Amino acid sequence: MLKQHLQFKLSQKLSPQQIQLMKLIQLPTQAFEQRLKQELGENPALENGKEENDSTDDPYDELYDNDESGDNETIDTEDINIDEYLSDDEIPDYRTKANNYSADDEEKNVPYAAGISFTQYLLNQLNTVYLNDEEWSIAEFLVGSVDESxxxxxxxxxxLDDLAFTQNIYTEEKTIEKVLKIIQNLDPPxxxxxxxKECLIIxxxxxxxxxxxxxxxxxLDKSFDQFTKKHYKKLLQKHAISEEQLKDAISEVERxxxxxGGSYSGNNRMVEHVVPDFSIRIVDGELELSLxxxxxxxxxxxREYSNMLKGYKEAKSKTKSQKDTVQFIKQKLDAAKWFIDAIRQRQQTLFVTMSSIMNYQKAYFLSGDERDLRPMILKDIADEIDMDVSTVSRVANSKYVDTPYGTKLIKEYFSESMKNDQGEDVSTKEIKKILETVITDEQKKKPLTDDKLAAIxxxxxxxxxxxxxxxxxxxxxIPVARLRKKI
Structure with missing residues (x-):
């Protein structure tokens, strides 16, 4: 049986502009610059740098005063050549700029070192070794099987099976073993x-x-298991050696x-360069934040686009194609103005959020001692600046701050709280720092178990x-007590 009924429902939906703003806020500095370049390339109505005309009047706003774009409006475009503004041959002003950085930035470009791959590095060394055709094919396959470590x-x-099925090479394990020993003589050791075990022995x-x-x-050859588990007494007995001899042997292995594979600097791995989004300095005993x-x-x-649209709106005759042109120009101007406003709002959001975090953790930023970190969750900052928790999360999870104590991800300053024996809220980071200090100061011959650490x-x-x-x-x-043991 079908029934009809009315239901009232209140819901909130984000506009496309709000969604784009959230995405802009989330971007770290380098990604933001790429987004900026993309927008400048896609929107000819948006230009980089200071406007040449120093007039304080916004030419864009004039276009929408007394805006009457109804069907009775007439447009005459005889005096305006749209091709002058939309031609692909024209080079936009922003493309002639050397960079998009402010004048006070020290380093404009990050150099990247060129190099060959780790695999090619090994193959180049094999060229100095005599191998017959079959051995060379096996060697190439083995080198290709070496992972990044x-x-x-x-x-x-x-x-052996892969060589047969994929390379049509039928050989024996002892031949592969022989070629493998040759490769193991290459660098890095x-x-x-x-x-x-084999890596260390080689x-x-x-x-x-x-x-x-x-x-x-x-x-390593005869007692690898006891060695990794640090059963030193068993090693002393089995090899009939003194503690001093064992200590010397362990010292050699630790080197x-x-x-x-990680020691090869030319293995073409992606190098991540952290660019701080904020900087905190101590000036005359006070904290100073900069974006x-x-x-x-x-x-x-x-201004050219604005004047062009203004000229269209003041003209007296029109055609459909000319009306479409007006609509296109207005859309580009709308998008440019929104993007500029969004960037300003992004700057304000970033600065307000980081300023609140800095003031909340003022004691830490003045001392650099992690024990001074206060318990702080996203909601604490969101409530203080009257913003949504998700906005604070977008700032904290993707931004770095340069401090007198190093450059760190902002989310590292957030932590849960626990109560001490005085009933005071303390940060879990404070407890971790004390735990780390206790373990550092312990006697390595007899490391502290978790039970003893809890008691301390x-x-x-x-x-x-x-x-x-x-x-x-x-x-x-930090490993368990048994693996922290030293002679």
């Missing part, structure tokens, strides 16, 4: 190893043989590179459970 992580049996074997080196090789000048470009609406924190006024200590320790990337 410098390892070959596939069994030789799988490589340890490359093409099949395991961490590097040790490349060194001049000494008692310490030979002992280190023997320990090795567990990821030889990166590259976030505040000077833009204006094209409780004595210091932070009553937290052992499992919470374990969670914070893992977040700090």
């Amino acid at each position: 410098g390892y070959i992580r596939r069994p030789l049996s799988d490589i 340890g490359v093409a190893a099949r395991s961490l 590097q040790l074997e490349r060194k001049n043989p000494t008692p310490k080196i030979e002992l280190a090789i023997a320990i 090795l590179n567990p990821k030889p 990166n000048g590259r976030n505040a470009p000077e833009l204006h609406v094209s 924190l409780k004595e210091k006024g932070y009553p937290i459970a052992r499992r919470t200590v374990a969670k914070y320790r893992e977040q700090l990337d």
